[in-house]
Amino acid sequence: xxxxxxxxxxxxxxxxxxxxxxxxxxxxxxxxxxxxxxxxxxxxxxxxxxxxxxxxxxxxxxxxxxxxxxxxxxxxxxxxxxxxxxxxxxxxxxxxxxxxxxxxxxxxxxxxxxxxxxxxxxxxxxxxxxxxxxxxxxxxxxxxxxxxxxxxxxxxxxxxxxxxxxxxxxxxxxxxxxxxxxxxxxxxxxxxxxxxxxxxxxxxxxxxxxxxxxxxxxxxxxxxxxxxxxxxxxxxxxxxxxxxxxxxxxxxxxxxxxxxxxxxxxxxxxxxxxxxxxxxxxxxxxxxxxxxxxxxxxxxxxxxxxxxxxxxxxxxxxxx
Amino acid sequence: xxxxxxxxxxxxxxxxxxxxxxxxxxxxxxxxxxxxxxxxxxxxxxxxxxxxxxxxxxxxxxxxxxxxxxxxxxxxxxxxxxxxxxxxxxxxxxxxxxxxxxxxxxxxxxxxxxxxxxxxxxxxxxxxxxxxxxxxxxxxxxxxxxxxxxxxxxxxxxxxxxxxxxxxxxxxxxxxxxxxxxxxxxxxxxxxxxxxxxxxxxxxxxxxxxxxxxxxxxxxxxxxxxxxxxxxxxxxxxxxxxxxx
Numbered sequence: 080x081x082x083x084x085x086x087x088x089x090x091x092x093x094x095x096x097x098x099x100x101x102x103x104x105x106x107x108x109x110x111x112x113x114x115x116x117x118x119x120x121x122x123x124x125x126x127x128x129x130x131x132x133x134x135x136x137x138x139x140x141x142x143x144x145x146x147x148x149x150x151x152x153x154x155x156x157x158x159x160x161x162x163x164x165x166x167x168x169x170x171x172x173x174x175x176x177x178x179x180x181x182x183x184x185x186x187x188x189x190x191x192x193x194x195x196x197x198x199x200x201x202x203x204x205x206x207x208x209x210x211x212x213x214x215x216x217x218x219x220x221x222x223x224x225x226x227x228x229x230x231x232x233x234x235x236x237x238x239x240x241x242x243x244x245x246x247x248x249x250x251x252x253x254x255x256x257x258x259x260x261x262x263x264x265x266x267x268x269x270x271x272x273x274x275x276x277x278x279x280x281x282x283x284x285x286x287x288x289x290x291x292x293x294x295x296x297x298x299x300x301x302x303x304x305x306x307x308x309x310x311x312x313x314x315x316x317x318x319x320x321x322x323x324x325x326x327x328x329x330x331x332x333x334x335x336x337x338x339x340x341x342x343x344x345x346x347x348x349x350x351x352x353x354x355x356x357x358x359x360x361x362x363x364x365x366x367x368x369x370x371x372x373x374x375x376x377x378x379x380x381x382x383x384x385x386x387x388x389x390x391x392x393x394x395x396x397x398x399x
Numbered sequence: 400x401x402x403x404x405x406x407x408x409x410x411x412x413x414x415x416x417x418x419x420x421x422x423x424x425x426x427x428x429x430x431x432x433x434x435x436x437x438x439x440x441x442x443x444x445x446x447x448x449x450x451x452x453x454x455x456x457x458x459x460x461x462x463x464x465x466x467x468x469x470x471x472x473x474x475x476x477x478x479x480x481x482x483x484x485x486x487x488x489x490x491x492x493x494x495x496x497x498x499x500x501x502x503x504x505x506x507x508x509x510x511x512x513x514x515x516x517x518x519x520x521x522x523x524x525x526x527x528x529x530x531x532x533x534x535x536x537x538x539x540x541x542x543x544x545x546x547x548x549x550x551x552x553x554x555x556x557x558x559x560x561x562x563x564x565x566x567x568x569x570x571x572x573x574x575x576x577x578x579x580x581x582x583x584x585x586x587x588x589x590x591x592x593x594x595x596x597x598x599x600x601x602x603x604x605x606x607x608x609x610x611x612x613x614x615x616x617x618x619x620x621x622x623x624x625x626x627x628x629x630x631x632x633x634x635x636x637x638x639x640x641x642x643x644x
Contacts (some may be wrong), residue, residue: 150538182492183526186531193521194520195520220612222609223607265559274557328439335643350517356643370624375636377624377633388630
């Protein structure tokens with residue numbers, strides 16, 4: 080028995096969701112009194128580094144046919160490795176690829192499955208786990224009643240910590256089915272941390288009045304080391320690219336810090352951001368509904384407030 | 400082209416959420432809607448493909464008789480017929496199992512779901528249907544065209560889009576951008592009333608996940624307002640109190 084973690088690598092490297100998954104897997108394994116095995120598919124530099132975040136060993140399958148993602152191929156391989164390593168708990172990130180795998184794996188392994196969990200399981204007398212539902216308006220606790228269990232974890236649920244050293248890397252024999260989905264192009268924004276992984280997000284709304292005014296948002300984001308985002312009307316008007324749209328129909332995020340600039344806070348927007356740990360709202364309208372959901376509010380003209388905040392942060396950074 | 404669109408019912412985003420005790424959802428006074436990803440993107444893309452290539456668009460819903468309001472809406476938007484599997488959707492896996500049990504003998508070329516429901520956000524049903532039917536699955540599609548029997552699909556990935564090619568039959572989950580929302584017109588609403596809606600009994604299924612408890616969040620403390628002239632104070636609060644910088 081062990082806990083198997085699918086640790087995603089992109090462009091040869093492990094991003095934060097992979098490290099979070101391994102750390103989560105290790106903490107779960109400790110609760111169950113067992114080992115944490117990390118699985119790496121495709122190219123990855125020094126997979127043994129996952130040992131630092133809790134993996135007791137890494138299974139690395141670098142077959143060229145695993146370079147591109149196909150949920151049918153990946154779920155088949157993960158299930159085979161779970162069997163070979165005697166793993167009956169599988170942990171994945173609730174990422175684009177993770178979401179395409181969790182359901183498939185659950186059916187394939189006849190497992191109980193919960194997607195998008197935000198805390199470690201309770202393992203005293205059973206196996207229960209919680210997640211946020213109804214746009215953050217409630218939490219549900221599920222009991223998983225099958226021998227095999229599949230869990231995908233929301234980003235920023237648990238801060239990965241270095242708790243060990245590099246671990247051994249092994250391979251196991253698997254049958255890799257032929258891929259039916261061919262990847263023909265990948266178009267990824269470079270430079271910024273992708274929104275679902277970002278710890279700090281600075282977001283702009285209609286209050287910015289036009290795309291030409293985004294400089295102050297970008298400057299604040301740069302000083303903070305934050306990723307930029309926007310509200311739906313801004314994306315719909317093509318002021319900003321669609322992949323920056325956070326909210327119910329855009330991307331749901333849960334950063335440590337969310338700064339909303341010129342966003343009134345419609346409930347559909349809140350649904351995508353209200354799992355943020357700390358929310359700062361800057362708006363000139365004291366009646367803006369977003370203030371009710373904020374931790375800190377600044378009621379004032381954003382064109383004056385935002386540059387002042389950027390200056391104050393620069394001063395702070397110079398002193399710390 | 401035979402297309403199946405899976406639709407589900409969710410509380411409206413603005414609904415006040417409460418529970419009977421801590422075990423079941425309290426539906427009293429809650430406005431229910433068709434899950435927006437199913438309605439705006441999955442169904443409309445299916446109709447666009449049917450309009451360009453011929454064929455049929457069938458809706459499937461797993462749920463009780465009160466779900467017929469949203470099913471009729473889907474028919475009013477343009478689907479040809481609908482199937483309702485008459486059982487409460489207890490979990491993603493039971494829903495997917497019912498859909499797959501119906502679909503396996505029907506020979507669909509395309510099966511659409513929304514990318515996730517807006518109440519539980521699990522994004523599981525599409526992947527599960529694909530696995531039950533042993534079909535390829537492309538999740539979070541935001542762009543799609545057909546070239547004969549091959550689909551070219553853009554799918555959302557972290558910070559960008561991945562473009563894939565795959566031969567039909569496939570299961571696709573629909574994200575924003577795949578199509579433009581359509582509002583049903585009066586003619587559609589009238590026609591929907593006489594379109595076929597078949598009610599079927601569920602196949603036997605044993606769930607392996609149970610809801611133990613729902614919990615409402617603790618009330619958020621009141622917002623702390625900061626003087627717009629004093630951004631040093633906001634920085635101090637974020638550093639010393641919130642500890643996020």
